[in-house]
Amino acid sequence: MSEIAIQVEHLSKQFRIGANSFQKTFRETVSDAMLAPARRLRSALRGQGTQAATKEFWALRDVSFDVNQGEVVGIIGHNGAGKSTLLKVLSRITEPTAGSAMIRGRVGTLLEVGTGFHPDLTGRENMYLNGAILGMSRAEINRKFDEIVAFAEVEQFIDTMVKHYSSGMYLRLAFAVAAHLEPEILIVDEVLAVGDAQFQKKCLGKMGEVAQNGRTVLFVSHNMAAIRSLCQRVIWLNKGTVLKDGPSASIVNEYLMETVTSSSSRVDLSEATRQYDFGKRLKITELTFNNGEPILHGQPLNVSFNYEAYSTVYGVSFGFGLSSLEGTRLLSIDSDLYSSRYTIHGGNKGQAHVIIDTLQLQPGIYLLDVGSRSGDGNALDYLPGCAQIEILPGPTTPASMSRLDYAGSVRLEGRWQWTQDATKELD
Template sequence: MSVITVDNISKRYIIDHKKGKGGTTLRDMLAENVKSLFGRKKETTDSGLEHEEFWALQDVSFSIQQGDRVGIVGHNGAGKSTLLKILSKIIEPTSGSVRIKGRVASLLEVGTGFHPELTGRENIFLNGSLLGMSRSEIKKQFDAIVDFAGVEKFLDTPVKRYSSGMYVRLGFAISAHLDPEIMIVDEVLAVGDAEFQKKSLGKMRDNSASGRTILFVSHNLTAVQALCNKALYFEKGRLLEDGETNQVIGNYLSKVSKTKLVRQWDTPEEAPGNDKVRIRRIELVPDMREGQTHIDVRTPMRVRFEFWNMMEQANLNLSLHLNSLTGECIFNVGTQSKSYSKGLLAGECEIPGYFLNDGSYTISVMIVKDTVTPLFNMEEGITFDIEDYREGIAWYGKWPGYVRPQFPFVMQSLEQGVPIK
């Protein structure tokens, strides 16, 4: 039985921009031309007010059956949160229709449905009432909600004094225990700690086993795969795929992994650099396993770098930096400094599998003379993503750290009388 039927919905926003007294500048014209490439239109009224048209969702249709656990994946800005707000009846679609059978509990952002001046206790009863439950029904679940959220000590404190983690724990506990037929959860679980994430995923799985329907938005694809039996893949407001979770996520990662892993310039004249050195090519070469479509934590990689040396004779070496997307340097390695004649030079660095954690990274390469003088630094030469992979592990929270090595690490009972070697 379909409990959610979405038929050809679209959501349009009109963004107003007041034109300045100085009129349209060259920068304004360039920005408008770029936006027109993405389907955004602007109209100008007689009063000089510009109206920018932006479609957050376009022609989306799907149906969800009772008991389905549906993961919704896609980049930021793909339309996922807009869809959930429409399903939660927070906003109306511009066109199309939505039919929902059953009570809906939504947890879309920190503090959803809470009154900041009310205590945790009062907000539990308020949320239950909003879900259409009687006071006696709420009382039956009250102790379980408080225990799950772990906020007993602060139960009679106004929630405006709660931390974001406490907000999320209480909000999720209320949504999960007050018997909604449909539960909608956005990325807010990322605010909670690893223990709470694991407990929340288990609770949603238990709810689904009792016939409840779950919609779950998360960038943690491992959690989506662990919980959901179906998935929806959105991009730029359109639903690209609707199907079995592993297949949809595999196709999503395949598309994401098509990020260009090689940059090349054919002649020194067009290449970045200076009168001493110029870059010819930088490339990341992953050693994929059979059937593998994207880089994950198991994947060994090689970084290849080629450049033109424009000097007749120079002592040169390469310095490679691997950085997180937020700028932290994970490691820096360099080649030995040697004397090279004018011509094309190359270097290669191997990064083993089971070394880097999942996440987004950039590679920068610097050409150095006499071990101390940087000649040219190619910042963010390559940007790439590493996806998670776990086997035989039941915990699905974010694995901490930037590296994830597999060092020898054993444990045994001392009663065996055999020391660990």
């Protein structure tokens, strides 16, 4: 039996929300003391009490779970579900109101940009400080020093005070220290969103390496692709309690299904935020799949574009794409590849339609990109990742397909032949 690295039993954390419920600075405390008599006088004249109203808020309520040594566990949930509070309790940053959390092993924590860094120390000094906090000897830190600096890409700034770092530099160094100083348990909150795409990929690769080396990882993220690829198991928090706990693929799928609204087959784009000058000359106001009916695997797909033109545009084409949650494009449909382009006069509203005879993307959740361009190739409107689209099993979808979610999203039927020594099993 694997040794338990993290043991959480009936953990609860309560906060008091109100005027006096948060910690104050020394300056605020002195100021409040000086102004208190005047406030009490005003309250008496109004006939009100002097005690500010507070209310209790349970960020965590009776949370219990175990994490075995070497296990990589994702923590997911909507904003306010209690994910960050849980990690702060496990990292000994805040005390629980009730229950207990036992940690067996040296812990490396990255809960926000620059956790544990002192702004008036240089990058070099902070590396040794963080290492000491983790229980590392100076010799151990020296051995990892060059590797950490190279990973963080801050060589020329390593002797600069970190208060002068950009947020990206701060993050790179903080993550590099937390991941390279070989803690037995690595706790990482949703900090990778601060970095650029290249650095996020680099961090995820390092976390995968940490996991393969048999160390324990707790990872909070809204990036379900990262959770699915890194974690063997997922704990889903909802309103401070454990809603689900199980294999990452099934829990992530359930979580994503909940995030899809019932109107996902009809996407209102009229008020969507656009970058640059997209939507100024022509705007796609709505995209409708199957007249608002569910989208089914193996069945025809009918897509309608509603648009408004604010000036005359020539050679107009429309298109949409469906991508995996990792951002890999799986399906692209563009009108200019298969039909003529059109002139649309300013002030006109209209529709464009496209039909796909058989939709071969397997059941699941996909990201939608929508766009339109003019005859000179310039984008008229572009909305990347503007909605999540759900494809449901159709009447011809094999029941076994639900077990193949890890094997790609486009499933095509082929002509198979077996040698005579293979025996067909009964259905």
